[in-house]
Amino acid sequence: MDSKTKEQVEQLAAEFARNASSIGELNALVKTMMKSGIETMLNSELDHHLDQEQSEPASGSTPSKEKRNNCRNGHSSKKLKGDFGELEIETPRDRDSTFEPKIIEKHRRRIDGFDDKILALYAKGLTTRDIQQIVKDLYGVDVSPTLIASVTEDLEAELKTWQSRRLDPVCPIVYFDGIVVNVRGASAKVSPHTIYVALGINLDGKKELLGLWIAETEGAKFWLNCLTDLKNRGLSDIFVCCVDGLAGFPEAIRAAFPQARIQLCLVHLVRAALRYVSHEDSKAVAGDLKSIYRASTTEEAESELERFSEKWDKKYPTISRQWRNKWTDIITLFDFPPEIRKVIYTTNAIESVNSTIRKFTKNRKIYPSQDSATKLIYMAIMEASKRWTRPIKYWKQALNHFAILFEDRLPPSHRY
Numbered sequence: 001m002d003s004k005t006k007e008q009v010e011q012l013a014a015e016f017a018r019n020a021s022s023i024g025e026l027n028a029l030v031k032t033m034m035k036s037g038i039e040t041m042l043n044s045e046l047d048h049h050l051d052q053e054q055s056e057p058a059s060g061s062t063p064s065k066e067k068r069n070n071c072r073n074g075h076s077s078k079k080l081k082g083d084f085g086e087l088e089i090e091t092p093r094d095r096d097s098t099f100e101p102k103i104i105e106k107h108r109r110r111i112d113g114f115d116d117k118i119l120a121l122y123a124k125g126l127t128t129r130d131i132q133q134i135v136k137d138l139y140g141v142d143v144s145p146t147l148i149a150s151v152t153e154d155l156e157a158e159l160k161t162w163q164s165r166r167l168d169p170v171c172p173i174v175y176f177d178g179i180v181v182n183v184r185g186a187s188a189k190v191s192p193h194t195i196y197v198a199l200g201i202n203l204d205g206k207k208e209l210l211g212l213w214i215a216e217t218e219g220a221k222f223w224l225n226c227l228t229d230l231k232n233r234g235l236s237d238i239f240v241c242c243v244d245g246l247a248g249f250p251e252a253i254r255a256a257f258p259q260a261r262i263q264l265c266l267v268h269l270v271r272a273a274l275r276y277v278s279h280e281d282s283k284a285v286a287g288d289l290k291s292i293y294r295a296s297t298t299e300e301a302e303s304e305l306e307r308f309s310e311k312w313d314k315k316y317p318t319i320s321r322q323w324r325n326k327w328t329d330i331i332t333l334f335d336f337p338p339e340i341r342k343v344i345y346t347t348n349a350i351e352s353v354n355s356t357i358r359k360f361t362k363n364r365k366i367y368p369s370q371d372s373a374t375k376l377i378y379m380a381i382m383e384a385s386k387r388w389t390r391p392i393k394y395w396k397q398a399l400n401h402f403a404i405l406f407e408d409r410l411p412p413s414h415r416y
């Protein structure tokens with residue numbers, strides 16, 4: 001804003017202050033000014049449109065009679081909704097109905113910014129009724145469920161575009177996890193559905209949501225479809241896949257990404273183990289399991305597992321047997337230096353995403369459809385991703401190790 005404009009604005013503000021004795025009166029003055037400003041701009045647009053028609057020849061010759069005769073033809077009333085509340089304006093018309101205003105397009109009833117407010121409230125997990133009340137309280141505008149639905153329809157198109165976007169060919173680390181939501185089906189029956197999330201750590205070390213899928217039933221076939229979707233969108237290589245130990249998931253990963261190394265989330269494994277343990281033993285068992293995955297080498301971890309087995313097998317034989325059955329996918333972490341192991345063996349990155357989802361969805365106990373659940377959770381994650389501006393901790397050390405371990409699989413721009 002230049003000094004002259006600033007001075008004019010200050011003069012206008014002083015004039016407003018002299019004529020208003022309350023916030024309500026000030027708001028009324030601002031709305032009057034906005035109405036006048038919008039209508040002036042629309043009239044200027046129409047003047048430009050009519051002048052352009054007069055100057056543009058038809059079929060490369062002289063202006064047509066119809067164009068020369070086009071002129072103003074009164075006004076039509078329109079109510080606009082926006083951050084200022086509700087505003088009635090007079091839109092100018094032309095006789096030939098060729099005028100297409102750009103500032104306030106035909107059939108447009110909302111000013112830019114108002115839709116964003118509704119979407120932000122929707123993203124917070126608020127119900128349609130909550131949004132209606134908040135908009136009414138803040139802006140004095142009654143919004144219908146139909147209007148809220150029309151605002152979120154644009155979101156649906158955005159979601160579909162996002163779901164089909166191209167991915168980078170290489171993603172060093174990908175975390176897979178799920179969160180359960182209740183969805184009402186076609187028969188009005190409510191059933192639990194799982195929304196699966198694929199969160200990647202890209203070559204810059206930053207978190208990036210790769211995919212989002214929802215299903216009522218899960219299994220190797222479904223997971224393979226999810227992984228195939230990632231491949232079809234351009235992801236051709238993953239160095240390490242971190243998963244929570246669902247049966248069949250490691251096999252699906254090996255089928256889709258045969259070069260990927262699999263690391264089971266040790267937090268999930270410990271939680272699963274403690275289901276078999278009495279309360280008085282839980283702290284000791286958890287400590288002994290930690291000695292296994294906090295070991296310095298694979299050999300030391302195997303020795304710690306043997307010690308655990310000798311100590312606890314008589315009381316809790318299931319635990320060591322389960323860890324041995326999954327041992328290959330537990331010890332992947334020992335291929336990496338200690339400072340980056342925690343990045344790999346816990347799903348903290350995706351757990352924080354799930355925490356955000358739960359915060360956004362706590363007001364929604366039941367979703368009317370799978371689409372509505374997916375749409376809301378997509379918005380929640382997009383909101384959370386605004387904070388994903390920095391690389392994860394110890395990323396430089398991890399990338400250096402990847403550059404040595406997977407040199408031939410890194411893009412040329414990231415090789416030594």
